[in-house]
Amino acid sequence: xxxxxxxxxxxxxxxxxxxxxxxxxxxxxxxxxxxxxxxxxxxxxxxxxxxxxxxxxxxxxxxxxxxxxxxxxxxxxxxxxxxxxxxxxxxxxxxxxxxxxxx
Amino acid sequence: xxxxxxxxxxxxxxxxxxxxxxxxxxxxxxxxxxxxxxxxxxxxxxxxxxxxxxxxxxxxxxxxxxxxxxxxxxxxxxxxxxxxxxxxxxxxxxxxxxxxxxxxxxxxxxxxxxxxxxxxxxxxxxxxxxxxxxxxxxxxxxxxxxxxxxxxxxxxxxxxxxxxxxxxxxxxxxxxxxxxxxxxxxxxxxxxxxxxxxxxxxxxxxxxxxxxxxxxxxxxxxxxxxxxxxxxxxxxxxxxxxxxxxxxxxxxxxxxxxxxxxxxxxxxxxxxxxxxxxxxxxxxxxxxxxxxxxxxxxxxxxxxxxxxxxxxxxxxxxxxxxxxxxxxxxxxxxxxxxxxxxxxxxxxxxxxxxxxxxxxxxxxxxxxxxxxxxxxxxxxxxxxxxxxxxxxxxxxxxxxxxxxxxxxxxxxxxxxxxxxxxxxxxxxxxxxxxxxxxxxxxxxxxxxxxxxxxxxxxxxxxxxxxxxxxxxxxxxxxxxxxxxxxxxxxxxxxxxxxxxxxxxxxxxxxxxxxxxxxxxxxxxxxxxxxxxxxxxxxxxxxxxxxxxxxxx
Numbered sequence: 009x010x011x012x013x014x015x016x017x018x019x020x021x022x023x024x025x026x027x028x029x030x031x032x033x034x035x036x037x038x039x040x041x042x043x044x045x046x047x048x049x050x051x052x053x054x055x056x057x058x059x060x061x062x063x064x065x066x067x068x069x070x071x072x073x074x075x076x077x078x079x080x081x082x083x084x085x086x087x088x089x090x091x092x093x094x095x096x097x098x099x100x101x102x103x104x105x106x107x108x109x110x111x
Numbered sequence: 112x113x114x115x116x117x118x119x120x121x122x123x124x125x126x127x128x129x130x131x132x133x134x135x136x137x138x139x140x141x142x143x144x145x146x147x148x149x150x151x152x153x154x155x156x157x158x159x160x161x162x163x164x165x166x167x168x169x170x171x172x173x174x175x176x177x178x179x180x181x182x183x184x185x186x187x188x189x190x191x192x193x194x195x196x197x198x199x200x201x202x203x204x205x206x207x208x209x210x211x212x213x214x215x216x217x218x219x220x221x222x223x224x225x226x227x228x229x230x231x232x233x234x235x236x237x238x239x240x241x242x243x244x245x246x247x248x249x250x251x252x253x254x255x256x257x258x259x260x261x262x263x264x265x266x267x268x269x270x271x272x273x274x275x276x277x278x279x280x281x282x283x284x285x286x287x288x289x290x291x292x293x294x295x296x297x298x299x300x301x302x303x304x305x306x307x308x309x310x311x312x313x314x315x316x317x318x319x320x321x322x323x324x325x326x327x328x329x330x331x332x333x334x335x336x337x338x339x340x341x342x343x344x345x346x347x348x349x350x351x352x353x354x355x356x357x358x359x360x361x362x363x364x365x366x367x368x369x370x371x372x373x374x375x376x377x378x379x380x381x382x383x384x385x386x387x388x389x390x391x392x393x394x395x396x397x398x399x400x401x402x403x404x405x406x407x408x409x410x411x412x413x414x415x416x417x418x419x420x421x422x423x424x425x426x427x428x429x430x431x432x433x434x435x436x437x438x439x440x441x442x443x444x445x446x447x448x449x450x451x452x453x454x455x456x457x458x459x460x461x462x463x464x465x466x467x468x469x470x471x472x473x474x475x476x477x478x479x480x481x482x483x484x485x486x487x488x489x490x491x492x493x494x495x496x497x498x499x500x501x502x503x504x505x506x507x508x509x510x511x512x513x514x515x516x517x518x519x520x521x522x523x524x525x526x527x528x529x530x531x532x533x534x535x536x537x538x539x540x541x542x543x544x545x546x547x548x549x550x551x552x553x554x555x556x557x558x559x560x561x562x563x564x565x566x567x568x569x570x571x572x573x574x575x576x577x578x579x580x581x582x583x584x585x586x587x588x589x590x591x592x593x594x595x596x597x598x599x600x601x602x603x604x605x606x607x608x609x610x611x612x613x614x615x616x617x618x619x620x621x622x623x624x625x626x627x628x629x630x631x632x633x634x635x636x637x638x639x640x641x642x643x644x645x646x647x648x649x650x651x652x653x654x655x656x657x658x659x660x661x662x663x
Contacts, residue, residue: 014646034232045225053374060366068352070365076217080419091412
């Protein structure tokens with residue numbers, strides 16, 4: 009692999025587009041995940057009674073249950089959102105960049 | 112505030128259960144010989160040895176040996192990663208935590224899970240695009256090979272050693288419990304089998320052993336959870352209200368208890384779990400077994416799904432055990448304690464919902480789990496020695512493939528012998544801290560160097576070296592001075608470092624160290640390293656020139 013290909017990719021507008029789109033998307037999703045987790049930890053430390061509150065007068069289930077399970081599900085959903093866009097839109101863009109560079 | 116502080120001190124006593132859940136500690140009583148479990152386990156071993164034989168026929172090159180030739184699919188790799196994560200100790204430990212404290216078990220498993228999306232978003236693709244066999248390939252990509260590979264190999268070996276000892280001791284105790292075999296016999300057996308898998312089957316066999324076990328564990332756990340839900344007519348409200356009625360802590364099991372004491376400890380633990388996972392050599396290695404970044408992403412998606420599903424199952428299993436095990440006198444001794452200790456909650460539940468045959472199955476799965484995890488660890492340790500230390504440091508990149516693999520095989524045997532000896536030596540020691548230490552070191556040494564090598568243009572060899580060692584040393588020193596080792600093991604009155612989990616501080620030390628010693632590095636070599644960032648950046652983003660399924 010010679011340096012000129014790397015250089016031409018680095019300077020191509022499509023590459024810049026891919027990098028900025030993907031980075032922004034990845035950081036936004038990371039921030040959401042970390043934010044949710046941090047909020048959960050703060051809730052445990054400062055508001056355990058909120059997690060321990062029953063979801064209705066007749067139920068034993070507490071708010072902590074759907075919140076906890078929701079966090080697990082959100083980890084999977086965020087992953088799925090990223091993989092969907094990365095394996096589709098980003099990979100198409102990536103393939104176009106590689107094709108262009110190798111011509 | 113004062114009341115909260117007092118409560119925090121009172122609760123501090125419970126904190127070690129966290130790591131204990133991963134390490135399976137405490138004295139256990141030997142159980143009577145369990146014949147159906149042994150038969151099922153022998154079938155599993157026979158089958159996996161056959162796979163090892165099959166893999167040994169297919170393994171021809173170094174790439175086959177280290178990374179299964181890059182031919183594992185995203186789905187298979189996702190199962191294998193999930194398998195690495197679902198250790199026997201986490202299956203039995205987390206369900207035991209739910210059994211004893213209810214909701215806290217869920218908090219613990221969430222901490223383990225949230226690291227996965229972050230790994231995907233920030234490092235998985237770049238790792239796949241830049242690396243070949245070990246994560247040191249990536250960390251040393253544009254830096255000085257010798258120094259960075261030595262650092263990464265040391266980081267890997269220390270992590271592998273602590274993790275391996277914890278698993279070996281857990282294995283011995285578990286097998287004593289489940290099969291009624293002697294502790295020493297169990298440890299030797301685990302050592303020999305893991306050695307055979309890695310020696311002859313390499314990554315291909317190690318991956319398949321992990322996949323088979325993951326499928327067995329997920330189906331076994333699904334069956335148990337299903338039977339529990341059937342018992343309560345698939346109504347969660349009934350499950351929880353019945354559990355609250357019979358549990359000694361009553362309604363307290365439905366809300367957070369003593370697991371998380373203060374936000375600093377909680378964040379520190381969360382960081383150790385999250386970034387530790389992103390620095391565990393045996394997990395990172397799995398990203399090189401798939402063909403490209405696309406499959407690497409899929410691996411994480413499947414792994415997150417399986418791990419999340421598994422944690423939800425263990426939560427149901429833990430509550431099921433409260434309902435079906437704690438109320439049944441046949442599972443308890445005269446004093447009313449659970450036979451074999453609380454870690455046996457899930458195992459007794461297997462008996463309660465599926466009879467002795469299913470009990471045998473779950474016991475065999477637990478044993479298989481340990482085997483699969485230690486095999487992956489051993490392979491990661493052996494690769495660090497052969498690929499990083501031998502081929503790149505000692506032979507300066509000029510080793511031939513045959514010699515490299517031979518060194519890897521010698522290391523595998525050596526690691527097995529050391530693991531067996533240390534496993535026996537640490538039988539009655541408190542080793543719960545070892546898993547914590549392994550995660551903290553992975554998070555404070557391996558992870559910062561790896562992350563910055565991919566993201567930060569100005570990183571230099573000097574910065575990575577000094578900062579990486581600072582992270583490693585501070586993680587070890589703060590752990591030794593903290594409550595777990597200083598007070599509980601060395602029996603000093605008061606801990607010098609107040610927090611159980613040093614990760615928050617040692618990670619910060621590592622990052623600051625790397626940053627400071629990089630920006631102040633004005634050498635010519637440093638300039639060259641900075642200039643190399645852009646070609647690396649293009650490759651990490653596009654996969655151009657990455658070692659894939661086509662060629663290495």
